Amino acid sequence: MASVTVYVDANFHGASAALGVGRHDLEQLGIPSHSLSSLRVPAGMVATLYENTHFQGWSKTFTRDVVYVGDDFNDKTSSIVVGSATSGVIRLQDVQYGPYHGGGDINAWIAAACEAASLPHNPGWVNGFRTLCLRESSYNPNAVNTTDINANGLIAGDGHPQNCSRGLAQCIPPTFAAYHVAGTSLSIYDPVANIAASSQYVRDRYKVSRDGSDFAAKVQQADPSRPPKGY
Structure with a gap:
């Protein structure tokens, strides 16, 4: 290759x-x-x-x-x-910022993200992302954080600074682009694409195992027994 x-x-x-x-x-x-x-x-x-x-x-x-x-x-x-x-890697300039208007719920989105990322749909990933997404976005696919350290850069298509964290798992656009999963939407607000990219990020950054059994142990934000902590 x-x-x-x-x-x-x-x-x-x-x-x-x-x-x-x-x-x-x-x-x-x-x-x-x-x-x-x-x-x-x-x-x-x-x-x-x-x-x-x-x-x-x-x-x-x-x-x-x-x-x-x-x-x-x-x-x-x-x-x-x-x-x-x-x-699945995309260029930063290819990230799209259109709001999500589709249906679904957190359980369906996690299931679809696991399938897209070729991860098992099991309690490790499901419970971890339910906790992480609740803390990051209150299950709002169109959530944007305009107040933390990442809120800088040029104004993107949604009217917010490019580096703001966005979506269910609050990915920043460079991370979303770097860990984008092939076959998922290019929109950072798409819940399946957002969770799928986050899953690849935590696997790489925190060495979470493919079966997700150590997701909560290695990423505090995914652990309901510990206080919230950004990831």
């Missing part, structure tokens, strides 16, 4: 790493953060570079080779999401 190759020096020289489809923190690859200066992106691949670790902060998407010495993103990268035409 094709891979994206990152280089510390300009013109595709210096220390490098070949990255397959997935999510990569540079320091875990032995490459210092804020050190990249060129990038090879084969046809059919897409690379989204993030300023901060864990796919947070300012981002920029590339679909072709680039040398960014002199560019505003030179030496600014800490994490990278690599996608292909068949992966």
